[in-house]
Amino acid sequence: MKQDNAMTTPFVDQYDGLKPALPGHALPWMTALRDRALDSFAEAGLPTQRRESWKYTNLRGLKQLELTEQALTPQPISIDRAPSLLPDGSAYRVVFVNGGFRSDLSDLAGLPEGVTLGSVAELAESQPQRVEALLAAHRDTNDQPLVALNTAFMRDGLLLQLEAGRKLDKTLEVIHVNSAENGVFAHNARNLISLATGSEATILEHHIGLNGAAYYINAANDVTLAEGATLRHYRIQAEGENAVHTSTMNGQLAGGSFYDGFTLSIGAGLSRNETSMKLTAAGARCHLNGGYLMRDKQHCDTTTVVDHLSPQTSCREVFKGVLDDRSRGVFQGRIVVHPQAQQTDGHQLNKVLLLTDTAEINAKPELEIYADDVKCSHGCSAGEVDHDALFYLRSRGLSEDSAKALLIQAFLAESVSEISDEALHDVFLNKISDWLAI
């Protein structure tokens, strides 16, 4: 793959200078891992539109960020309270500010036994073998240059590991607060989640950015679910209006495990949320759902790849997009049913409301089916707010704006209702109402 030097070099050039200050520098395996990742990234380059899976999303905007050594060493900002979405005491809380863990804002009191929860950077110091084993579960490849970039430069992130049969008794709220008030910065967050046999956790992840100057967040998430484990993983991406946010999730789902994912994207000037799930044994289930609400010139890319590698696995995707002004959405949904994966059940739906003539959606569902006994469906639609419904509501007294808001809310509620933890529906419905009220 031919690389775009202008965007790749700033990262590569800073690596040697930054290396001594990166977490785990004293660990030879960590340094070796980073070196390999940097080579892989340097060879592949930052993804450009020449790459098929990046056809509709362009990271050119990153050129405008001056990624000096200082910018790649994010400075803390002063903040004395994390904007939590859940009442105090009702959830465990892990807070990162400009990428760095803030134990003073976090709440890990009363964690059950068999649960390891905390900062990757801290645990790389105190329990290096644990971090090494978790990072080893994923291998950097040329297919995912952003993950390689992340591995080379990662500083901190969430580590959650559950021993067999353990259940996290409260929702884990993970808050990432970002602001470029102390200058432009780029941060590579690495989140490692591993649930052993039969264990269970619910995560509410919230990315909040203050408006104003641009910054770049490149997150990588490694998720491993052993037999019968359940992870409910709900995310809100509300970065600042000029931010660039890329997130790549790689998941491995063993037999009988269940990943229930929902991502609501409302922030960032440009964002890409890429998820790659491998269903490796019978009974593995994966739900990838979400909503994207964009206005002005925002751009949001949702890319999913689900690999059915074993018989009797299932996936379900329901994404809803609402695009206003000149905003742009991308939905690429790929489902691969490998030859041995008989009795796969795959379902994918992407529906978009275009509120203006200038909003745009690029949708690309891809089903690759190599087995013959499978149930697979996909649906894609883009349209305007239903005129008949709009008139019906207005004829009953609702103003045009409230009628529209009610219809959009109802449209999005269908995807929110996919969230299996019903207690969290309101968190998402409230975010959606807030967005509509602007």
Place this chain on the structure above:
Amino acid sequence: MLEIKNLHADVEGKAILRGIDLTIQPGEVHAIMGPNGSGKSTLAHVISGRDGYDVTEGEVLYRGKNILDMDPEERAGEGVFLAFQYPVEIPGVTNTTFMKEALNSVRKYRGEDELDAMQFMKVIREKTKQLGISNDMLKRAVNVGFSGGEKKRNDILQMAILEPSLAILDETDSGLDIDALKTVADGVNLLRSPENATLVITHYQRLLDYIVPDFVHVLAKGKIVKSGDKSLAQELEKKGYAEFTDQAA
């Protein structure tokens, strides 16, 4: 109460209404009958403010105000209500949410206080009881999975809640069996008062057995070609519309 003067309206450049004059006084029930394509539904839509119609001439005065420049929601606030030929299904919005928003919008327009959830539930229970409508309908998404009869009953419930002074029933009888028709007609009759007027638009006479009109008008090719009392409806039932379509042509 409602004065329609020389109303002309086009749809996509084609003249559909070609000079309608009609005056309705409080307490009256008027029926507009006519063959398919005569402009009956267009008239209902123009009065209630649906877009897609160009009024090229004439005016519609409602309680002395020209309502043609008003948005549909303003007309609803003024007291105009349209019962739809095909009530629209709205997935994801419950009937309760919808009706509460509707009632509060209209109350706000009329300068009345908005109702909170408790006060609203009181109103709605009263109205469903009055109309003999089951409360089950309230929790369901608006018209989704409703039978034809349920959809029309739901419209009548909305009418009861919004308390309009002019109700326009646009082919409310279409798709209804005789029992559903009776229930709907009973609802309309219950809501009639000396202050309110009703405009019934229908192709068939049978609805008028249950909602008895004071005046019957025959609409053909965009004009009212004959007016009379309820006996005109019976005459039409026997003879059909042939004579009027010929006459208008």
